[in-house]
Amino acid sequence: MRKQSTARAPINIALIKYWGKRDEQLVLPYNPSISLSLDVFETKTTMMDSPNEAFTFHLNGQPNEAMKQKVSRFLQHFTKGVYPTHLHVETFNSGPTAAGLASSASGFAALAVCANHYYQTGFTLEELASITRLGSGSAIRSLLPGCVLWNTNGTIESLPFPFPEVYMAILVVNAFEKKIGSTEAMKSSVHTCPHYLDFVKQSHQDAVMFQQALMNRDLQAVGLLAEQNALAMHQVINSSIPPVHYLTEESYRIIHLIQEARNSKLFEGYCTMDAGPNVKVLMTVQDKSKFEEFAKTHHFPAVLWSGIDHVGAVIVNE
C-alpha cells in the first residue's frame, strides 16, 4: 500500500513580537512572543511515496526549486540526516505566500506534523517544536491553536484566551512577496540597531503584562500592548543599518486613522503589523460592522476577516 500523510496548520499573528535570535543554530529568541492562531488561512501539506527515486516538491500546484531545498533540509530532521528519496510533497497555502501573512509559519508547522506521521518518528510536541522552529521561528506557534506563548528557552504553551468573540481584520495593503525576508532583516536589527536591547527588555515586560491582561480579561490592555509592541518592533527595523521599511505610507495612514477612531470612541480596534505592509486590526464582534463602514469611507483595502483557530497543526487524513 502506498504511504500518504496529510496535515494542516493555521497561520498565526504575533501580538507580542519575536524579532531576533539569541541562538541562530537552535533558533532561540531573545524575548518571549505571544500569538493568536487564526482560521482565515491555512497550509495543507501531503507527503506521499513516489515511484520515482527523486524527491519532488510542489507549492500551490507548481514545482518550486527554492522551497524544495529548504524542505529537503528540514525533512532530514526526520530521516537521521538522509536526503529524502521516493517522496513527493504537495503544499497548498490558502493565503498569499511570503507577504507578511505568516504562510511560512503555517507551512513549516504543517510539514513538521506531516513528516512526524509519514516517517512515524513519534516525536513529542516538545521535540516537534524544537524542529519546527528551525524551518521558521514563528512556525513553532502554529503548532497550537488559540493563544500561544513561545518562551525564550524554546518551549511553547497554550494561554487561556478569554475573548471568544475577538476577530482580526486583515487589510492587505500589498500581497506581493516582500523584498527583504524576515531572517535577514532580523539579523541586521540584532547587530546594527542601536536600541535593539531596549526592545528586548521592553518585550519581556510586555509579555508579562500581556499575560496579566489576559488573566484580568482586559481587552483594552491586551490591544494597547499589542499595538505598542508592534510599533516598537517596526522602530527597531526602521533604525537598523541599512534601514528596512516594511510599513508604507498607506500602512501608516491606516494605523493613524484607526488610532483616531479608537480615541474618539468610534470603535475599539488595535493594530499589529509584521514583516510586510499589511495591517491587522484586533477587535470584538460588536465593532465589525462599524469597522467595515469606516474602512469603506476611508478607502481602506478590502478587509479579510479572521476568527481564532481552534484546531492547531494536525493530521487530517485519518
Ligand code: PMV
Ligand atoms: O519566523 P520568521 O522568521 O518569519 O519571523 C517572523 C517575525 C514576525 O512575523 C515579524 C513577528 C512574529 O513574532 O511573528
